[in-house]
Amino acid sequence: MKSFLLLITFLFCTELVGQVLVVSDEKGNPLSHFTVFLKNENRILIGGNDGRISLESLKKTDNCGFYIRYLGYQVHHFCLSDLKPGENRILLKLGMLELPEATITGLSDEELIIRLKRYIAEMVDRFNVSRAFVVEKSDDFLLESLGVITLGGLKDRTKKDHRFEGGNLGFLPQYARFWAVNEDQIPFSARIAVVSTLTQDLLFEILKSKSKDWSRVNSEGSSKELFNLDSHRLQVYLNQDGSPQRIEIKQRDFRAPTGLIYQIEGQLQFIQDESVRFFSGFNFEVRDKQLTEVLGVIPDFPKEINLPEKYENRSERDRLMSSFYTYTRSPDYTYDEINFNRLIESRSLKFIMYIRNDTSSQISSY
Structure with missing residues (x-):
């Protein structure tokens, strides 16, 4: 990596x-x-x-x-x-927003899990947006994107009516570039859509879990509490106040809304700040016919936005989230000839180019 x-x-x-x-x-x-x-x-x-x-x-x-x-x-x-x-x-010096010097100690295992679930519930209870940089890489292609992560609640995709939907966590690229070795890889279906759907499902399952579903693993030190949620192959590292440091997903099969089955493993990292509930980054390996590395970095604190009144209607909001999933799965991307030629020279690979959307948007639009 x-x-x-x-x-x-x-x-x-x-x-x-x-x-x-x-x-x-x-x-x-x-x-x-x-x-x-x-x-x-x-x-x-x-x-x-x-x-x-x-x-x-x-x-x-x-x-x-x-x-x-x-x-x-x-x-x-x-x-x-x-x-x-x-x-x-x-x-770098700590900013104004930082963890308090006094930490909470002596919480029971059950209370730690309750606080973890409270953290996640508060994180998904608002419509949050944050900038993100995402890269997908395999031996045959490379996609790099600047855009925004959107999180607007969680959806129970175990229900029959929702199993073919992508959930309410998405990535909307605003500026993306793509290279591929073989022309049959075009148009490109982004693996970030698989990662985002898996992530929203796992967060939902953590909220649904009961205390008896969790087992403690020996702590790695005074600042970490380690728990397993074995039914979903999760290992969760908690601070002493129950907030998550990171969640590790052991290799598991995952059926995407498209019906395709992937093998996935990786981890989510969370912002270590008392007043902010959100991711700070993620790192996954997604395997279907080949192995794809999916890396995401979130450089800013999230911002809560208020959707127009129209989206207070459940069906309208579901329609909006479905469109987010569609764009997450099939992003627009451009081709940069200068950097493309340098990539060929540096890696000695014969890439072909494809322009799906010749957009004039620039990173400065952020």
């Missing part, structure tokens, strides 16, 4: 400079998947699991429009001229 993230930055190759950012918190712990926003170039770069990112793909200019962002931490501004060749270590 780390090499995959480095590939993302390599896609934008220009004149090279040998500079590397190493981003960590004030204690020196690496901050994985931080984002670097390039204001003057309308681009976002994503750091690796180890808190590192190479800047060799950037032009050697005195560009000062660079901002490092990480949820819960203060934004760090820098210029390329501030950096030296080699490693540049940057410590």
